[in-house]
Amino acid sequence: MDSERAKLLNLLYPDEYPAEWDYNVQLDEYLTKLGSYKVDDLIKEPTRLRDEKSAVHDQTQELALTNYKVFIETADCSRDLFTQFKEIDGKVNKVLSCLPEFEKKCHEFNESTSGINHLRKLNSLTLTRNAQLLEILEMPQLMSSFINDELYEDALELAGYVRKLYNQHPDIPIFKSILDDVNQAWLLMLHKLLSQLSHDLNLPKCLQIVSHLRQMEVFTESELRLKFLHARDLFLQNCLTAIPNEDVNHHITKTIDVTRVNLFNIVTQYKATFNDDEHSPLASIRNSNINQNVIFYSWINKKISEFLKTLETDLSRGVNSVESILGQSMYFGLSFSKVGCDFRSLMIPIFTGCILRYFQDSVKKSLVSFEKNIEKFTLINKNHPNVPWKNKTEDHMQPPDSLLEFYPLAEYLNNILNALNELRVCAPISIIDDIVNSLEDSLIFISKSILILYTQEKQAFTPNSKDAFTRLCMCFADDLVPYLQKSIHIIFPPGNIAAKLGITVQTLQNENISFFDKNKIVEHIGHLLPTKIEPEIHLEENIVEKKQEDSKKSEL
Template identity: 70%
Template sequence: MSETEQARVELLHLLFPDGYPSEWNYDGDIQNYLTKLGTYKLEELAKEPDRLKEEASSIREQIQELAVTNYKTFIETADCSRELFKQFNVIESKLDHLIEDIPLFEEECKKFAEESSSINHLRKLTSLTLTKSVQLLEILELPQLMNSFINDGLYEDALELAAYVRKLYNKHPDIPIFKSIVDDVDKAWLLMLHQLLTQLRQDLSLPKCLQIVGHLRRMQVFTEPELRLKFLQTRDCWLQKCLKAIPRDDVGHHLTKTIEVTRVNLFNIVTQYRAIFNDDEHGPLASLKMQNVNQNVIFFSWIKDKISEFLASLEEDIKNVSSIETILDQCMYFGLSFSKVGCDFRLLMVPIFTARVAENFTCAVSEALKNFNTNIERFTLINKNHPSIPWKTKSEDPLQPPDSLLEFYPLAEYLNNVLTALNKLRLCAPIAIVDEVVNTLQNSLLFISKSLLVLYNQEQQAFTANSKDAFTRLCMSFSDDLVPYLQKCVHVIFPPSQIAGKLGVSVQCLQQEGISFLNKNAIVDPIRHLLPARIEPNISEAYLESAGARNDNIEGVDQIEDEQAEVGKS
């Protein structure tokens, strides 16, 4: 505080010993008045109280006059002041509330500022998105474009598009939209895989197969062994579909079509497989060979299953087929054609055909024997006259059926039926069944021999001289004509020289072992005592060689059918 101000404060204390308001210390009017008092003289100071009283009285009068004159104004002012006071009180209370709410307001303002900043950021992003909307739309439409490529069969474009999408995702794995696009593309990827596998189940050319497998390789869904297996599985579906489409009404037609369809389609599949999956040492799969992966196991295991299925179908259908030689030709051609791919399976079909041929012949002979048994029961020698033809007639043709059989229709019909079976056998006569053929004929002839003995035992009491002579001719015709004639027929179909050449033995060895030879002694043994005594000629080696040579002149065999027709007329 300055000395002047200190002097003024002391002066105020002297003038107002009882105290004064503290704001006078800073009131400018008070300070000016005190300064002015300091300039008065003593006389002026003495007059100053009276002057002040007069001035105060004048001021009061003026105030009163002013109040009287402007009392309305004062009243209004008082009302206004009172209203202002109330309003100020209200304002003060609201200010108190405002002060309390200011921290909350500050917090809300901060929140708003934060939200507005994020909104501003989103707005900037939205603006940027709007400017890049064309490029973004192209990216978002990638799954739809992928589906369009697949539906239109543009698999090459679909593969390139899928690679591009995965490349984008690898560059930006943190962007969710790319992850969503990759998921949608993967779903379309599976759809394309399903369509490609479905196409492999249809009739396809080699270029189309190469194209489809190329797409599957690029998809990298299967390993190389899995791809091979999947290719064979899908092509097998096509093969099975073709086989199921063959009608089963006619067994012969079904078997013929099965052979043709299996041969054509299976060969196409093998050709496609060999062309697509190259196993050369310098091929694309050389790395698999270095890893000791035998890819051929897959192929040959599959082809083995297909051949096994075909053989099972052949064995089932051939039971009801009459023309076996036609089926045999087709099957042998089928097996021979597969020798080009190292799958010659003709030897696997041989047991099926030999068993079928042998069974057919056995059934035919059994039927002939059954007819003979029926005929011999009705046949009688009582009062049977000697025929006008001799009981044994020599013929220039060695394959001419004996005329003596015309006298005895049970033997003639039996020979007719056996010749029919032999003619069918001649069309397809595997050497492997020669023993079974000979044994079948041997057993049937032995049965006839025993039947003749039974006939003799039943009717000998009623035999007249003519009947006994007729029975003797019957037994001689059986032993001297029927049995040797059937032996000739067997040797025409199975020449001993040919069998001996196959076995690497002599014809005499065949005769000793009974291969292709009927045991006439065993056949005739039941009725030997009923035959007239005679010296049995031995079959010379010259006859055996001539029997083998007769096979070269097959026209003689064709005459069997003509001769059996004559025998049947009786």
């Protein structure tokens, strides 16, 4: 059909026809219509077309004449449209030239807005997860609240959770910040737990605190023991420091009670907290090079040494009742035998030294008093005394009445008897030699003083004064010395001493154990005594036998 149409058009227009006719639909319809005409109609067709063209032309002219204004306006409008289309074409060309730059800017804007869009999505997600994020951000504050309320178990769980969370997300800065804050609170909890150990605690609370410290895994087992003992030692020192030091009796008594109670509690807490059994589970994880027992026993040895030093210091200041302090101290040492720390043997030298020192001080004071009295005493113009001489009484404990004539000797004896009475309440056998030597030295001093008195006054002696001096010498040698010997044997019975030493009483006397050396005492005035003076020193057995004989006579 197309080829036929083309042939037909070439026949109708042999010269040339417009190219747009190839796509004109009306032309196709007209050609189809021509194909249906007869010959006559085809012959008439040119005429008809001319007539129709003339009619169209006339109509067009008439239309133009009738609507010329419209055509003018249309022309003007067309001109304006042309002008505007031309301007539009220029602007479109300008826009086309700017499109690459605009496209580039759009790409840049798209890239920049993509980050903003990502942040917007993150903000939206953050808003939806606000409650969960708030819980995470408040973990340090919650940790501090647990510590302030002493909810240490919850604090340990929370700290473990935060560390686990950080290990899972180490690249998130906020988790690092939260972990730092929690670690600071962790150190605060550690300080608070150690501080609580330095206060008064019962055993359950103590076990709980040490359990928390173990869970924190800050210290090794040895370090934990040292920290525990250091904190409890601080508590003990605070208790001891709070004891008033003005009254030595109150101070030493209170120190013994406070040390005994608190130190025993600390030992009990330590034993319950740290199991030193070799078969315990903890024993398998210990370092074989570290002896855990050394830590505890070194500390307890230090505490006992400090107590013994305080005891010795207070006793040196002077106490009213050594025996009561001794009883408390021995009970203290006995109670610690339950934990393998019996230290009673360490206190024996302290108390024996104290008792001996007290006695020796009393003897020195007696000698000072005697020295003052003997300086004022004189035998010149001394008459026969109005006191019984050598009055034998049934009471063997009664001091000799002959001493009443010579008041320096009588006062000396009273002072010595007071010292012996104080010694009698608490008289350790181990110091018997020192006691005897101290009294023997004092008696030798008196003997020398008597000799000095004789030397000073012998030129002025009258017969009565000479007799009085002889009685003075005999009273000292035959009454005072034997009576002090008897007094010592009442406090330290020779039978008991001999039994302790495993020897006989005769051996004691031969070795001068608990016996005076009378020859040494009266050596300086021996030439002034009457001849054949052999003082008889009754032993304990003789005294007991005499008492038995006296009791039998009284019964008869």
